[in-house]
Amino acid sequence: MITFGCQMNQHDSEMIGGLLEDAGYILTEHLEAADVILFNTCCVREHAEQRLYGRVSQLKALKAKKPELIVGVGGCVAQKEKAALTKRFSHVDLVFGTNALGGIADLLRRVENGERPVVSTPDVCASPEHRPPITLGRARISAWVSVMRGCDNYCSYCVVPYVRGPQRSRRPDEVVAEVRALAEGGVVEVTLLGQNVNSYGRDLHVDASFARLLEQLDAVVGITRIRFTTSHPKDISTDLMRAIRDLPKVCEHVHLPVQAGSTRILELMNRGYSSEEYLRIVERLRDLIPHISLTTDIIVGFPGETEEDFEQTRLMLEKVRFDGAYIFKYSSRSGTAAGSLDNRVDKSTIAARHRALLEFQKEVSLERLKSLLNTTQSVLAESHDAKRHGFLVGRTRGHRVARFCGGQEDIGREIEIRVCRLDGWTLVGEAAQHSSGQEPQG
Numbered sequence: 001m002i003t004f005g006c007q008m009n010q011h012d013s014e015m016i017g018g019l020l021e022d023a024g025y026i027l028t029e030h031l032e033a034a035d036v037i038l039f040n041t042c043c044v045r046e047h048a049e050q051r052l053y054g055r056v057s058q059l060k061a062l063k064a065k066k067p068e069l070i071v072g073v074g075g076c077v078a079q080k081e082k083a084a085l086t087k088r089f090s091h092v093d094l095v096f097g098t099n100a101l102g103g104i105a106d107l108l109r110r111v112e113n114g115e116r117p118v119v120s121t122p123d124v125c126a127s128p129e130h131r132p133p134i135t136l137g138r139a140r141i142s143a144w145v146s147v148m149r150g151c152d153n154y155c156s157y158c159v160v161p162y163v164r165g166p167q168r169s170r171r172p173d174e175v176v177a178e179v180r181a182l183a184e185g186g187v188v189e190v191t192l193l194g195q196n197v198n199s200y201g202r203d204l205h206v207d208a209s210f211a212r213l214l215e216q217l218d219a220v221v222g223i224t225r226i227r228f229t230t231s232h233p234k235d236i237s238t239d240l241m242r243a244i245r246d247l248p249k250v251c252e253h254v255h256l257p258v259q260a261g262s263t264r265i266l267e268l269m270n271r272g273y274s275s276e277e278y279l280r281i282v283e284r285l286r287d288l289i290p291h292i293s294l295t296t297d298i299i300v301g302f303p304g305e306t307e308e309d310f311e312q313t314r315l316m317l318e319k320v321r322f323d324g325a326y327i328f329k330y331s332s333r334s335g336t337a338a339g340s341l342d343n344r345v346d347k348s349t350i351a352a353r354h355r356a357l358l359e360f361q362k363e364v365s366l367e368r369l370k371s372l373l374n375t376t377q378s379v380l381a382e383s384h385d386a387k388r389h390g391f392l393v394g395r396t397r398g399h400r401v402a403r404f405c406g407g408q409e410d411i412g413r414e415i416e417i418r419v420c421r422l423d424g425w426t427l428v429g430e431a432a433q434h435s436s437g438q439e440p441q442g
């Protein structure tokens, strides 16, 4: 399995892997050893799509040497391009769209039985969801849980509603059952996934909201941490903010993509909030949860973005002082509303603006990280540090990477650490139970 794109795709790949393990396939890390190579793809940005095409092309030689090899392309690009993929790449045997993932084992059987190519890109999903993701043989303490699929927002630059369809929330009892099953299997941290978790439940015929779902999941025995992504600012409710504040297992970190700081550009993006409204949301969040960690996404170079618009975005970063920001260059996607706009910003201007924001935000992110020096942080010990014997790595509730002394018995546990120093972007601390009164040297 070769995966491109977001956490939802990573999660889907785990699910595909699990379904195929159940059907008798064995996962391999080695391309040359594989009898089946499946791509799970992303088309949010042109760059990801071009990289995919490069990787698929490279397999032509392998396929020529090994004609029985099955090459499949699935997910968002498959849903968008459909049978055109098999015309462009004659060595692709299987195309499976975002609504066909659950039927992957049957589709592969058809290919194995000689039907080539097989193209399955239905507009609606036949198998509503989802079995618990499979661990693929690894013991794990964290897992993704998809709580909804699709999106109704149609932000003007975004292809997701076209390739993943309208919003479909899973029933709360189904999500709770999956999280319980994961906890029974040793998982202590779940990250709830959805294109816009803040509108979770609106499409259900039961009384459900994301804040209530968090409440139900907070009661699941064995789970110690709950994270979620992504939150659309226009749908964030006070109930949700209170849930983050009051529910002990819900981590105080919100990824809240602002995308731009100019209200004019936000309107063109069809984001549904103004710059001032976004700032008010941040203020309310910080009033209720003063130590909340806030991260965001920014797009620079949206069609028609002027110097003044760009300056508004820089000001947004300056005012909010996010803990982190993913800053992207605008990527035009055909079929979207913005894809047909012709007042494009030229590439060198986009590159310069992108660089300027990256530099600016780097300083801010570092300053935010430094503010954690000499504080006590609760870290979920995730694994051994590959480079330093006797050290563990994990994440704080605010999603910062931390390193500290510890042993196998600590993995999966919440450890209180005192942050002593920074090593690049990693917090280095001393675990309370390993306290020697000396700063760790790792």
Ligand code: SF4
Pocket: 151, 152, 153, 154, 155, 158, 159, 160, 161, 195, 196, 232
């Ligand atoms: S909320 Fe907007 S950016 Fe996010 S997936 Fe939906 S359409 Fe795309």
